[in-house]
Amino acid sequence: MRFHFPVIIIDEDFRSENTSGLGIRVLAEAIEKEGMEVLGVTSYGDMTSFAQQQSRASAFILSIDDEELVQEPEESIAELRSFVEEVRMRNADIPIFLHGETRTSSHIPYDVLRELHGFIHMYEDTPEFIARYVTREARAYLDALPPPFFRALTNYAADGSYSWHCPGHSGGVAFLKSPVGQMFHQFFGENMLRADVCNAVEELGQLLDHTGPVAASEHNAARIFNCDHLYFVTNGTSASNKIVWHSVVAPGDIVIVDRNCHKSVLHSIIMTGAIPVFLKPTRNHYGIIGPIPKEEFRWDNIMRKIAAHPFAREAKGKPRVLTITQSTYDGILYNVEAIKEELDGKVENLHFDEAWLPHAAFHDFYGDYHAIGADRPRCKESMIFSTQSTHKLLAGLSQASQILVQDAEALRLDRSVFNEAYLMHTSTSPQYSIIASCDVAAAMMEEPGGTVLVEESITEALNFRRAMRKLEKELAKNQDRQWWFKVWGPDDQSDIEEREAWMLKPGDRWHGFGNLAEGFNMLDPIKATIITPGLDVSGEFSERGIPAAIVTKYLAEHGVIVEKCGLYSFFIMFTIGITKGRWNTLVTALQQFKDDYDRNHPLWKVLPEFIAKCPRYERVGLKDLCEQIHRVYKDNDVARLTTEMYVSNMEPAMRPADAFAKLSHREIERLPISDLEGRITAVLLTPYPPGIPLLIPGERFNRTIVRYLEFVRDFNCAYPGFETDVHGLIKGENGDYYVDCVTSPA
Ligand SMILES: *Cc1c(COP(=O)(O)O)cnc(C)c1O
Secondary structure, three states: OOOOOOOEOOOOOOOOOHHHHHHHHHHHHHHHHHOOOOEEOOOOOOOHHHHHHHOOOOOOEEEHHHHHHHHHHHHHHHHHHHHHHHHHHOOOOEEEEEEEHHHHHHHOOOHHHOOOOOEOOOOEEEEEHHHHHHHHHHHHHHHHHHHHHHHHHHHHHHOOOOOOOOOOOOOOOHHHHHHHHHHHHHHHHHHHHHOOOOOOOOHHHHOOOOOOOHHHHHHHHHHHHHEEEEEOOHHHHHHHHHHHHHHOOOOOOOOEOOOOOOHHHHHHHHHHOOOOEEEOEEEOOOOOOOOHHHHHOHHHHHHHHHHOOOOOHOOOOOOEEEEEEOOOOOOEEEHHHHHHHHHEEEEEEHHHOOOOOHHHHHHHHOOOOOOOOOOOOOOOOOOEEEOOOHHHHHOOOOOOOOOOOOOOOOOOOHHHHHHHHHHHHOOOOHHHHHHHHHHHHHHHOOOOOHHHHHHHHHHHHHHHHHHHHHHHHHHHHHOOOOOOEEOOOOOOOOOOOHHHHHEEEOOOOOOOOOOOOOOEEOOOOOOEEEEEOOOOOOOOOOOOOOOOOHHHHHHHHHHOOOEOOOEEEEEEEEOOOOOOOOOHHHHHHHHHHHHHHHHEEHHHHHHHHHHHHHHHEEEEOHHHHHHHHHHHHOOOOOOHHHHHHOOOEEEEEOHHHHHHHHOOOOOOOEEHHHOOOOEEOOOOEEEEOOOOOOOOEEEEEEEEHHHHHHHHHHHHHOOOOOOEEEEOEEEHHHEEEEEEEEOOOO
16 A cells, blocks of 8 residues: 655755755655655745644655854744644654754754754765665654554555455455446545455454454554543444443343433333433523533432332342433533542443543543543442544544443453443444544544644634624624624633633523532533524523524535534534634624525525425525514424423333333334323334434323424424424324324223
8 A cells, every 4th residue: 555645845945946955856856766755845834734734744854054044043943943843742753854054953952853853964975875764764654653453454455365255346346347336436446445354354353352453453542542441333332332231231220311312322221121210401491401410410319219210119239320421412511520429339330421522531621521531530339431433523434433441440341241242232244444443533642643633623613602702792783683693602701711611600691501510510612502593591582583493404505514403503513623714614604694684585595405395485585484483483482392391200101121012012003193192102202303312112291292292293284394303203194193102901
């Protein structure tokens, strides 16, 4: 495999017809003769592009001109120093050489020299000799880059041996035999297909047994993430959660679960036959799901809940696992040390679903507000698990995920037992590109680069928030009923580089979660919830409003896809893939929206793609449509309804696994919404937004939930194109919606 990493020469004379220019070009040619590419540039250029520069180079040669050093010593040394510092901040290993006259080196301060691989004396050695030296160092640097599995995979794909094993496409050859296959081959390229190998290839190791290069990579990632054990998972954190659960939970066990959890955790409850006791999060008037209050974690409160639970009170033993969504969809984090202190030894396994938080271990900003990392104390008795979607915030391919484990003082993970559960949820034909991306995503976070990547996403998120505030202030100067989008976050913006500014303090008005405990929750600033006008802080509907669903449709037609959408809020995040100013596109699109809204431009003009699908809105103005939908929300008091349904009392009538068994045995009735009250659901009911399960198998429909479903039905009928999707509702031919409920005893 040939990678393209040029030796970058920075010399202001690189293109000049003088002795210095000739000299450096002779050196460049000599390096090329050694088989390396060379890129010559004449200045340090724009500081902002360093991140890319250092990652695409195999070495730097920086020319220092003696004359310049003598004439402007401070300036040229400052320039050199800041370049070297910028590179070293991200990359401790890339070779940097200084090139100049012998006298020159004595002018360079020690702190700069220390960071260099060598000083090339211009006239003392032949260009060929210097080129061999530079090339050797550059090659050694590149050779050390790939982590174990990625290294083995690239070597395997390059060696071109014929394969008799599956996959059946034989390194891509099968595709070449058909026209559409040819297209596929050309699109994905040779390497992707050569690297798609099967687990019969012994030299790559086995994911399912954690051997060979796979094991070496998992070991490497465990070191980088500072945990005792780390497992790559190639079918998402959905599978990671099920693996963790199946490794510790059996039928009839009590488990303590965040009600605001991902559906994979509810699937785990069903699959393991556990008895869930739920912890309830708060919600604010914007409909944002808040933290579970600290009191809910108190052991006496948990015991009280267990004692009041119709099934759990009869079960024996300690709760087997507690699962918390660590970073809710809106970016709220818990102080993990506080939870450990309260529940160590009380709950056997503390599991943090950190699908959205794999970055936190790499920046001090997050302190104790993530599960596992450097210098974090062990529990005495409880094991700590963290499941992370490498693909959500780091650079993993879709489905790349990992499980991190921290042993307790008194107990180590039994890896063979754990692996039995791992095998239960892992395909015997894992996708090797995903394994390689788990490997590389971890290696990318190796210090010092990892911290810089996280720092950059925080910085960009803060810049975005500042820009939105600034626009708001400017608009406010123009009296005349101005409005603008708000980014949800602390009102006081003075020290937002500090964690303290992001803490959810008791009674703070901005978060609206009331009297939270001191030092227990923070907001991750890289998750930005943008609030559209329509609901005021107290939860009352304003006279006018702009439902978020319309804004996000508009944004989508302007090339901005948002992560999640609520009634009057939508959500974006700043991953390590963020670039400076990419958020500018969003800010510009929001300004365009405001402009089109204020002028009430017709939809055929502002949402042409949507109108192609839903022509009935063709002549409706953007503002008028917002008003119409806002009025419907307001008349139905939907904000309160959706809040109440989530905090309403969900009565468990059957164990989730038993209710689901009724589905498997078809002992179910498909009931219309009007007949649901009091009946037991056999399926998971999940409204989008917010994508949080509302009712789980075995629970009874209450009046509030039925009222919500009636609203959804009527709204979907009145406003096609803006349908609320509720997973679990089945649309009948007559347009009504149905839910599969457990057959009631005759
Ligand atoms: C996305 C998500 C998951 C599932 O992760 P995948 O990698 O998509 O399978 C689990 N938990 C939470 C909280 C999530 O947001």
